[in-house]
Amino acid sequence: MKFTIVFMLLVLALTSCRSRQDAAITIDENAPATQSFFPVTNYIYGQIEEIKQAGINPIKIDSTQKNTDSTWLKVEELSSAFDAFLTPVIDSINLTKFFTESSFDDKTIGAYTFTYTPLPNLPDSISLQRWDVYVNPVTNTVKRIFMVKKDTDNRELQLTWQSDQWCKIVTITANKDGQESVSSVQTIKWNFD
Numbered sequence: 001m002k003f004t005i006v007f008m009l010l011v012l013a014l015t016s017c018r019s020r021q022d023a024a025i026t027i028d029e030n031a032p033a034t035q036s037f038f039p040v041t042n043y044i045y046g047q048i049e050e051i052k053q054a055g056i057n058p059i060k061i062d063s064t065q066k067n068t069d070s071t072w073l074k075v076e077e078l079s080s081a082f083d084a085f086l087t088p089v090i091d092s093i094n095l096t097k098f099f100t101e102s103s104f105d106d107k108t109i110g111a112y113t114f115t116y117t118p119l120p121n122l123p124d125s126i127s128l129q130r131w132d133v134y135v136n137p138v139t140n141t142v143k144r145i146f147m148v149k150k151d152t153d154n155r156e157l158q159l160t161w162q163s164d165q166w167c168k169i170v171t172i173t174a175n176k177d178g179q180e181s182v183s184s185v186q187t188i189k190w191n192f193d
Contacts, residue, residue, distance in 0.1 A: 035092065035100070035101055037095060037096060037116065038090075038114060038133045040090035040133065040145055040147070041086055041089045041090045043142060043145070045079075047161070047163065047164070048078045048079060051075070051190050052078065055075075056075075056190050057072045058072070058073045058078070058188050058189055059071070059073070059189050059190075060073045060081070060186065060187070061187045061189070062185075063184065063185045063186075064184050065181075081188060082167070084149065084151065084157055084159075085147055085149065085157075085169075088126060088127075088128060090116075090128070095116075097119075097121075098119055098121065098122050098123070098126060099116045099118055099122075099130075100117055100119055101114055101115070102115050106134075109134065110137070111135055111136060113132060113133075114132065114135070115131075115132050116131050116133075118130065127150050127151060127152075128147070128148075128149050129148040129150060129156075130147075130148050131147040132144075132145070132146045132147075133145055141163070142163050143162075144160065144162050145163075146158070146159065146160050147159040147161075154174070155171055155173050155183070156171070156172040156173075157169060157170070157172075158170040158172070164191055165189070165190070165191040166188060166189040166190065167187070167188050168187045169185070169186040169187075169188075170182060170184075171184045
């Protein structure tokens with residue numbers, strides 16, 4: 001009797017295992033590949049948090065065509081200093097239907113460059129025009145981020161974020177003839193080494 005029960009359990013276990021192995025996995029080769037964007041917004045928030053944790057007050061240097069002025073930026077003002085570049089949230093959830101990613105190994109600057117460019121269906125409500133992420137191929141860390149946006153006054157805003165060191169916000173305006181010029185440059189530096 002014991003032998004029969006053990007035999008039946010063994011047969012049941014073998015047949016149930018076999019049926020799982022015979023199940024075929026179906027892959028739709030025509031399905032579009034999902035893009036995975038580098039989470040730029042989270043990265044910048046992480047950098048801001050590192051500055052706060054280090055207790056560093058960055059220096060902010062404002063330059064226009066006529067004047068240059070500097071001031072120490074309070075830790076509480078860090079997020080607001082970068083507000084223009086923290087929305088929309090750049091990640092794989094929000095922007096994959098509006099932007100496409102391309103990448104290459106840029107030997108001239110020693111970085112893998114990930115470039116995100118808009119698809120033709122970019123709505124007017126998205127002010128982000130494009131962005132690039134530069135990754136050090138040796139350390140596999142972000143070296144730099146570059147972003148281009150248009151603001152509500154149709155000015156072009158460019159952010160260059162040098163990881164763990166500084167960032168620069170360049171504002172470009174166009175005159176009535178459409179000729180563009182740099183109207184201001186704001187540099188925020190937190191690494192003084």
